[in-house]
Amino acid sequence: xxxxSIGYATLAAILAPAFLLLVVYIRGILYRRKAAVANLDHVRxxxxxxxxxxxxxxxxxxxxxxxxRKGARVILGCRNIPKATRVAEDIRNTTGNNDVHxxxxxxxxxxxxxxxxxxxxxxxxxxxxxxxxAGIAGLDKRILTDDGLEYTMATNHFGHxxxxxxxxGLVKKSRPSRIVVVAxxxxxxxxxxxxxxxxxxxxxxxxxxxxxxxxNVLFTRRLADLTRDEGVxxxxxxxxxxxxxIFDKSGGFMVGTVVRLGVPFMGRTExxxxxxxVYVAASEEGGTTTGKYFEECKVSSTADALLNNEELAxxxxxxxxxxxxxxxDEKHY
Numbered sequence: 001x002x003x004x005s006i007g008y009a010t011l012a013a014i015l016a017p018a019f020l021l022l023v024v025y026i027r028g029i030l031y032r033r034k035a036a037v038a039n040l041d042h043v044r045x046x047x048x049x050x051x052x053x054x055x056x057x058x059x060x061x062x063x064x065x066x067x068x069r070k071g072a073r074v075i076l077g078c079r080n081i082p083k084a085t086r087v088a089e090d091i092r093n094t095t096g097n098n099d100v101h102x103x104x105x106x107x108x109x110x111x112x113x114x115x116x117x118x119x120x121x122x123x124x125x126x127x128x129x130x131x132x133x134a135g136i137a138g139l140d141k142r143i144l145t146d147d148g149l150e151y152t153m154a155t156n157h158f159g160h161x162x163x164x165x166x167x168x169g170l171v172k173k174s175r176p177s178r179i180v181v182v183a184x185x186x187x188x189x190x191x192x193x194x195x196x197x198x199x200x201x202x203x204x205x206x207x208x209x210x211x212x213x214x215x216n217v218l219f220t221r222r223l224a225d226l227t228r229d230e231g232v233x234x235x236x237x238x239x240x241x242x243x244x245x246i247f248d249k250s251g252g253f254m255v256g257t258v259v260r261l262g263v264p265f266m267g268r269t270e271x272x273x274x275x276x277x278v279y280v281a282a283s284e285e286g287g288t289t290t291g292k293y294f295e296e297c298k299v300s301s302t303a304d305a306l307l308n309n310e311e312l313a314x315x316x317x318x319x320x321x322x323x324x325x326x327x328x329d330e331k332h333y
Contacts, residue, residue: 035272036296038279045072049126053077054134056084059239062274069095077105107134107159110147117166126174129281132160133182138209150198156212162324169332175231180280181220183236184213189305193315217306221313224291226333233290237276243267
């Protein structure tokens with residue numbers, strides 16, 4: 001083909017997508033290369049019990065593997081039991097530690113959360129680390145759970161809110177203990193507390209995800225205040241932009257199309273995504289600092305607008321209590 005016969009404009013139109021793809025690919029390589037490493041090979045966790053929600057895939061799975069390798073007893077709280085069972089067996093085989101257990105929990109269902117939490121209270125003597133990791137990236141339309149809660153908010157925030165409240169008494173008895181909240185950098189500091197469930201409209205896939213992650217941060221702030229003198233530290237974190245299956249079921253243009261197409265090129269590996277989670281769960285700093293937000297295995301100011309908003313944190317906590325129907329015997333603060 002004679003390039004001169006095509007014309008520069010046409011040639012540019014042909015090459016532009018390829019050039020853009022190359023730029024994205026290179027940026028992805030650079031992003032992955034600068035990922036922080038927890039560097040906690042010296043840490044041992046024998047005698048510690050860790051619960052991780054959403055540990056059958058992605059960041060949760062690799063966090064579990066790392067903590068099991070350090071000697072921890074780890075309970076994988078997962079919705080899909082056959083899948084989680086296969087993951088548990090793989091973790092046992094790769095770490096040599098058989099103290100890996102699977103229990104069913106669907107954080108979008110308050111009944112499932114209550115059943116799981118009550119089983120834990122009946123069977124476990126301690127919870128040293130509770131990692132709230134399960135999540136979805138957002139659906140393309142507003143879907144309500146059986147509890148009347150918007151599905152993304154229920155999965156990412158309300159379910160974890162209820163679970164933590166029910167287990168908090170045992171977490172306190174296990175002190176020094178930690179609660180680790182997997183949040184995001186996709187945050188909004190101007191939430192409408194009267195519309196957490198999108199009953200007044202305004203629902204969008206990405207907006208629901210951002211709102212749920214913002215609630216994660218505000219929940220961290222309020223819980224850290226409530227447990228500050230109880231021997232419990234509460235921190236949240238951003239694992240980074242990670243290539244996991246969380247995007248496979250997402251909807252909407254932003255998450256379902258733009259993010260899903262970009263993550264194979266820009267996203268970090270699951271092991272890289274687990275590093276900050278492991279750091280907050282097992283490092284000395286993660287056990288002495290409370291009410292903070294971590295990125296790249298260090299405290300970050302990214303979420304300060306939310307973490308410093310004590311009043312909004314209280315309002316979200318109170319609204320969450322109402323929406324999940326928190327009972328008097330489920331309160332341990």
